[in-house]
Amino acid sequence: MQRRRVRSSLSPPTRSILRYSLVSPPxxxxxxxxxxYAPTPRNPRPPKFxxxxxxxxxxxxxxxxxxxxxxxxxxxxxxxxxxxxxxxTAKELGDTVASPAGWHTLPVSLDPSAESDRAAMGDSxxxxxxxxxxxxxxxxxxxxxxxxxxxxxxxxxxxxxxTDITFTPSVTFSYPYAPQPAxxxxxxMWEAQSHIDATVTQLFYTSxxxxxxxxxxxxxxxxxxxxxxxxxxxxxxxxxxxxNAQDGSGFNNANFMTPPDGQNxxxxxxxxxxxxxxxxxxxxxxxxxHELAHGLSTRLTGGPKNSRCLGWGESCGMxxxxxxxxxxxxxxxxxxxxxAMGAWASNREGGIRNYVYSLDTTIxxxxxxxxxxxxxxxxxxxxxxxxxxxxxxxQRFIGTYGFSETLLPPVPNADGSLxxxxxxxxxxxxxxxxxxxxLVPKHGNTLLMQLVVDGMKLQPCSPxxxxxxxxxxxxxxxxxxxxxxxxxxxxFAERGLGVDATIVGSTPWGGGVGQxxxxxxxKCGSSSPTPEPEPSPKPxxxxxxPDEDCRPLPWCWIKDRVEKWVP
Numbered sequence: 001m002q003r004r005r006v007r008s009s010l011s012p013p014t015r016s017i018l019r020y021s022l023v024s025p026p027x028x029x030x031x032x033x034x035x036x037y038a039p040t041p042r043n044p045r046p047p048k049f050x051x052x053x054x055x056x057x058x059x060x061x062x063x064x065x066x067x068x069x070x071x072x073x074x075x076x077x078x079x080x081x082x083x084x085x086x087x088x089t090a091k092e093l094g095d096t097v098a099s100p101a102g103w104h105t106l107p108v109s110l111d112p113s114a115e116s117d118r119a120a121m122g123d124s125x126x127x128x129x130x131x132x133x134x135x136x137x138x139x140x141x142x143x144x145x146x147x148x149x150x151x152x153x154x155x156x157x158x159x160x161x162x163t164d165i166t167f168t169p170s171v172t173f174s175y176p177y178a179p180q181p182a183x184x185x186x187x188x189m190w191e192a193q194s195h196i197d198a199t200v201t202q203l204f205y206t207s208x209x210x211x212x213x214x215x216x217x218x219x220x221x222x223x224x225x226x227x228x229x230x231x232x233x234x235x236x237x238x239x240x241x242x243x244n245a246q247d248g249s250g251f252n253n254a255n256f257m258t259p260p261d262g263q264n265x266x267x268x269x270x271x272x273x274x275x276x277x278x279x280x281x282x283x284x285x286x287x288x289x290h291e292l293a294h295g296l297s298t299r300l301t302g303g304p305k306n307s308r309c310l311g312w313g314e315s316c317g318m319x320x321x322x323x324x325x326x327x328x329x330x331x332x333x334x335x336x337x338x339x340a341m342g343a344w345a346s347n348r349e350g351g352i353r354n355y356v357y358s359l360d361t362t363i364x365x366x367x368x369x370x371x372x373x374x375x376x377x378x379x380x381x382x383x384x385x386x387x388x389x390x391x392x393x394x395q396r397f398i399g400t401y402g403f404s405e406t407l408l409p410p411v412p413n414a415d416g417s418l419x420x421x422x423x424x425x426x427x428x429x430x431x432x433x434x435x436x437x438x439l440v441p442k443h444g445n446t447l448l449m450q451l452v453v454d455g456m457k458l459q460p461c462s463p464x465x466x467x468x469x470x471x472x473x474x475x476x477x478x479x480x481x482x483x484x485x486x487x488x489x490x491x492f493a494e495r496g497l498g499v500d501a502t503i504v505g506s507t508p509w510g511g512g513v514g515q516x517x518x519x520x521x522x523k524c525g526s527s528s529p530t531p532e533p534e535p536s537p538k539p540x541x542x543x544x545x546p547d548e549d550c551r552p553l554p555w556c557w558i559k560d561r562v563e564k565w566v567p
Contacts, residue, residue: 046100046101046102046105046126046231047101047105047126047128049101049102049104049105049128050162050169050170050171051091051092051093051094051102051170052091052092052102052103052104052157052170052171052172052173053089053090053091053092053170053171053172053173053174054089054090054091054092054172054173054174054201054205055087055088055089055090055173055174055175055198055201056087056088056090056201056202056205056206057086057087057088057202057283057285058088058090059090059205059206059209059285059330060330060331060406061086061285061331062284062285062286062327062331062344063283063284063285063286063343063344063345064086064177064283064344065086065344066086066331066344067086067087067088068086071086071088087176087177090205092104092208093208093209093212093408094411095212095215095216095408095411096411096412097215097216097411097412098211098212098215098216099135099136099208099211099212099215100231101126101135101229101231102134102135103134103135103136103137103204103208104128104129104130104131104133104134104171105126105127105128105129105134105135106126106127106133106134106135106228106229106240107125107126107127107228107229108124108125108126108127109125110228110229110237110238111127111228112138112150113133113150113151114127130156130157130159130169130171131154131155131156131157132154132155132173132200132201132203132204133154134208134240135227135228135229135240136207136208136211136212136226136227136228136240136241137204137207137208137211137226137240137241137243138240138241138242138243139154139200139201139203139204139207139243139245140152140153140154140200140243140244140245141153141154141193141196141199141200141244141245141246142244142245142246142247142248142249142268143193143246143247143248144248145247145248145249145250146248146249149242149244152244153196153200154200155173155175155196155197155200155201157171157172157173158171158172158174159171160172173197173201175195175197175198175201176195176198177195177198177199177202177283178195179191179192179194179195179277179278179280180277181276181277182276182277183276185273188273188276188277188278189271189278191277191278192246192271192277192278192280193246195280196245196246199245199246199280199282199283200245200282202282202283203243203245203269203282203288204243206282206285206288206289207241207243207267207288207292210288210289210292211225211226211241211292212408213330213407213408214292214296214453216408216409217449217450217453218450218453218454218457219296219299219300219453220233220234220235221233221234221235222234222235223235223299223300223304223457224236224261224299224300224303224304224305225299226239226240226241226264226265226295227239227240228240235261235262235304236260236261236262236304237262238262238263238264239259239261239262239263239264239265240264240265241264241265241266241267241292241295242264242265242266242267243266243267243269244266244267244268244269245269245280245282246269246270246271246280246282247268247269247270249268249270250268250270251270251271251272251273252270252272252273252274252345252346253268253270253281254267254268254269254270254281254287254288254290254291255267255268255291256268256291256292256294256295258294258295258298258299258307259307260304260305260306260307261299261304261305265295267288267291267292269281269282269287269288269291272345272346272347274345274346274347274348275347279344279345279346279347280345281345283344284342284344284345285327285330285331286327286328286330286331286341286342287327287342287345289323289326289327289330290320290323290324290326290327290341291323293322293323293326293327294319294323296322296326296453296456297310297318297319297322297323297456298310298319300453300456300457301315301456301457301459301461301463302460302461306461308461309461309462309463310462311462312462313382313462314371314382314463314464314465315462315463315464316379316382317378317379317380317381317382317383317385317386318382318383318386318463318465318468319379319383320379320380320382320383320384320386320387321382321383321384321385321386321387321389321390322383322386322387322390322452322456323383323387324341324353324357324383324384324387325386325387325390325391325394325452326449326452327341328341328357328387328391329394329407329445329449330407332445333403333405334403334405336359336395338356338357338358338359338360338363338364339356339357340352340353340356340357341353341357353380353384354375354381354384355384355388357387357388357391358391359391359392359395364388366384366385366388366389366495367385367495367496367516368385368389368465368495368496368497368501368514368515368516368517369496369514369515369516370385370496371385371514372513372514385495386465386468388495389465389469389491389492389495389497390448390452392491392494392495393448393487393488393491393492394444394445394448395444396444396487396490396491397444397445397447397448397484397487397491398443398444398445399444400444400487401442401443401444401447402442402443402444403443403444403445404423404441404442404443404445404446406423407445407446407449409421409423409424409439409441409446410423418439422442423441423442423443423446424439424440424441424442425439425440425441425442427439428440438479440479440480447484450475450479451472451475451476451479451484451488452472454471454472454475454478454479455468455471455472455474455475456471457475458471458474458475459471465497466497466501469488469492469497472488473485473488473489476488485521485523485524486520486521486523486524486525489520489521489524490520490524493517493518493519493520494518496514496516496517496518497516497517498516498517498518498519498520499517499519499520499521500515500517500518500519501514501515501516501517502514502515502517503515
């Protein structure tokens with residue numbers, strides 16, 4: 001098959017720049033969500049932009065089949081061909097806090113594709129594209145599976161002239177996604193590649209939604225997020241996510257490379273040869289979210305300049321667990337359900353993990369001691385246990401505080417104030433300084449998401465389960481004054497990580513033997529209370545080679561197989 005390399009066209013740039021004045025954070029040992037106010041912009045501002053339009057599988061739904069099923073339920077229809085049924089129209093999010101210039105605009109000086117054109121650009125600062133290329137993400141195919149990516153194929157959206165309402169050109173990305181069964185294998189590959197424009201559009205859309213979501217929970221420029229330009233808000237620049245769709249270096253796989261802040265992250269998404277037509281990992285949001293969560297947890301744990309803190313044992317396993325937990329949280333609804341990871345791509349109802357995520361211990365029996373089983377020394381198995389614990393804790397929070405239909409906070413007004421909303425608790429202020437305290441999410445699913453992200457910032461390098469648990473509890477003390485200390489202890493204790501959980505002795509494969517603990521601190525009123533917990537024990541280091549997904553290379557390549565499955 002002849003492959004055509006297409007260099008995407010770029011529309012004329014505008015001539016403005018946004019800078020932000022510095023604001024002092026509240027008196028808090030960690031910066032949590034986006035504070036009670038937005039940074040105050042100074043003129044000139046980023047260019048006004050019309051939100052791009054995409055035909056995609058919508059945010060919050062996991063895969064094409066799930067999208068079609070939900071859509072059919074709304075309209076009372078029967079789904080016969082789900083792959084061609086689920087596309088919907090979605091708009092660019094337009095979050096002017098997380099992405100002030102939108103998803104398709106970046107400075108000429110930080111645009112790697114503009115190196116040969118900078119002299120001709122004159123004093124123009126911004127460059128706006130009509131393709132999947134912007135300040136957060138560069139998305140494209142990578143059929144050859146090589147490191148070269150700059151001029152790989154990416155779709156070009158249709159551009160509509162500005163109107164009296166939009167003032168700026170608007171771009172639409174609309175490509176059908178209706179792959180048909182094919183045989184033999186070569187035809188299945190061709191069928192998948194013939195939908196590459198839809199695939200890259202989906203990867204670009206999902207990735208930008210994820211990064212805007214992460215930003216609002218505290219993964220900002222100063223915290224080490226992935227952006228080409230940081231708008232004067234701290235952190236190292238020039239590190240947008242290089243997102244490879246249909247990467248040719250493998251099948252049934254995905255991975256994310258997280259170098260230190262200031263160097264581009266790289267996400268590789270693969271086709272899965274588990275069915276005909278080939279499922280495309282780019283189309284399963286849970287896999288994409290899982291991968292990008294590696295960048296979140298790696299940059300936040302130990303600081304953005306240190307990419308080595310999640311490279312071994314339990315810490316590396318928790319990197320997998322955070323990815324599963326966040327992916328499952330994004331797709332969950334107010335009606336409780338159990339969830340599998342990677343079920344659509346792998347063509348397996350139970351997905352790619354040992355168990356689906358469930359409150360029912362007969363369905364998912366994972367506890368802390370599960371890590372002692374011989375099959376649980378791999379990082380994905382370790383991650384399953386951690387994700388299950390977080391899932392149980394989150395459901396407790398939802399039972400207390402209710403469920404938010406969206407994890408995305410409201411976008412602030414132009415002056416930095418928030419519009420009336422039901423997302424946050426009422427604003428509070430520090431009693432001594434009068435300074436606004438960090439906003440506290442109101443609902444159970446959003447509150448725990450905030451505490452999990454804050455916990456990543458507080459935990460030490462190479463954290464154990466005990467360290468990560470304690471960091472989340474500490475994050476709650478900082479954010480809410482400890483309103484949820486007992487709820488957190490009870491949730492972790494339900495899956496064996498109570499105050500009496502310990503590690504003793506050793507195992508044939510290294511490390512210690514974990515002992516479940518079901519007790520909570522005495523102040524929590526348990527039927528079997530214990531004294532206040534002592535400092536958590538440290539697991540013994542595991543000798544020998546680390547799991548292949550967590551080799552401590554200079555860039556700490558956190559390669560995530562998404563539990564490769566061979567049919």
